[in-house]
Amino acid sequence: MNSSKSLRRRLLASVMGAVLLLWVAFGVVAYHVARIEAGEMLDGQLAQTAHLIISQIGYAQIEQRGLRQSIKLINGSDVHPYEQSLEFQVWDAQGRLWLHSDNAPTTPIARHDGYADFYHASQPWRMLALWSPDHRFQVQVAEPVKDREEVAIDLATHSVFPMFLALPLLAGLIYLAVKRSMRPLDVVALSVSARSQNNLDPIETAATPREVRPLVIALNRLLERLSSALEFERRFTADAAHELRTPLAAIKVQAQVCQVSPDDATRSHALLQVACGVDRASHLIEQLLRLARLDPLYGMSEAMPFDLGRLGQEAVDEVRPTAQEKNQDLNFVPPAVPLQLHGDPEMMGMAMRNLLENAIRYTPRDGSVTAGVDHGPTSARFWVRDSGPGAPAEDLPHLTKRFYRGRNVAAGGSGLGLPIVKRVAELNNARLILCNMPEGGLEAALEWTLPENLNTKLQGDW
């Protein structure tokens, strides 16, 4: 897995990075604070030493040698690593050098009172000049900055060191915490990956963390759509296979009759029937494909404005030859005003042709089929009326079911025409309405509810 895509790694990296950065910043600050504190402390020591020398001078003004001795004692022996190598000078008010440590220069180290930094023997020094309370002597104490630094660094390092020791421990704890928090995600992932490919049941949402619940819910919705599409497909395939059996049986039987027919008349009749059967099977397959393309998963291709009246006229013109074959009277009643609708004109045209073909098929020879487009205050309609036998009342609600066998079977429809029209209507926000007319014959209509703006515009024309 790509590390940039792994939540766990990103979380770990960012938390660890932030902690490390903060840690280092704290360390640096702590180090500096410790160094400053150590400097203060060492300055304090310098002052202490200076006071000590002053007080010694105070006691031993008479016996100078003794002073020398005792002061010598203060000066450097390697008792403790933090013990400084101090140098000092004692001046009197007249500027005479009274006393000085072995390595101290004989010129005044500094002229001012208080702390100062200076260079001597090519290294930096820290010094303090202090007057005795009676202002008779001035003590100047100095120590090399190098020594002070060593102590300060040592002190600072020792105070920061445990922090860095704790870092790996902290990293470990962070790692464990992240891993633990991510476990519910792993559980979800496992439950999804462990399911068989045919299992389209929804994923359990009760145990999923709140953050991933929307994802799981969306996934479940997809699974649901997928399984209904799959179910549709399964039923569709089963129905299709089932419905193709009869025309195939017819073709086969007719072909076999042809083989055994004793005379030419029977043979040519059977051959004609074979061709007829192939036509019917092809029509059925064509309709099946049309319906399959209206599958819920595909949805609608492209909605665009179309003129209902013109589309109706075109559909009527296209089926005119079929009506003429049966010597039927086919008429179209155009709408009073142009009706602009929104949808897939190609699909709508197909649905209209289907309704017209249906009407022609179920209407006897020399009958009449009338189609038209009109509109009411809130709706637009494309209707087809035939002079056929109509449909038995008990069949009407079932006519839009796939492969439903209703009236007049001899007409030999595929059983798919009306289901296709219904599906197209649904996809184009229209309704398919079938009813028997009082004077006989069937009326099939596609009805749209008009949008508000079109509605008011039409009212003006009404």
Place this chain on the structure above:
Amino acid sequence: MRIFLVEDDPLLGDGLLVGLKIAGYAVDWVQDGEHARQALRDQTYGLCILDLELPRYDGLSILRELRARKDHTPVLILTARDASSDRVSGLDAGADDYLTKPFDLPELLARVRALARRAAGNAAPTLTHGAIELDPINKRITRDGVPVALSAREYALLHDLLANQGRIRTKVELEEGLYAWGDEVESNTVEVYVHHLRKKLGPSLIRTVRGQGYVIGDDE
């Protein structure tokens, strides 16, 4: 033998009608369930070929009604449903045999012959009486092994009598086996064909039972 064909598909029905007629059967064909019900109540057939998916009245219900009336007409079911459960429910409803679409016409004819044979209580594929042997598969008649040429109607009549050996067949029954609906029924046809058969196969084969009908075999 007269066969009742119930098939709503016009092309398949037409094919079966012609195929069965070529095979020498009289066939009545209806396309919807309601007509089938009525016809089966009004008439007796040697065999019924029944499609299950029918408009207005479904095939299984027709079959159940038929059996409820104690009508033992052999029934061969034709259907596009091929699940084993469908076959089971079809056979359990009283069907004698079952064919799934699409099927072979020769197989259908063989099954029709087998059903007819079994209905007549005859397991052997050929019908015999004395020196006469009728082979329904090849529609051949032999007398002492010598083939005898018969017309289609003569053959159908002989088949009827041989399949019902020992039972008296009335003129009406014999006539029904010869003609389907719409066929022109000539007068005295049964007598004419019996006369022809006696000429070709010997006078003693078919006995006339006065006032009742004709019979082959049995009670002397």
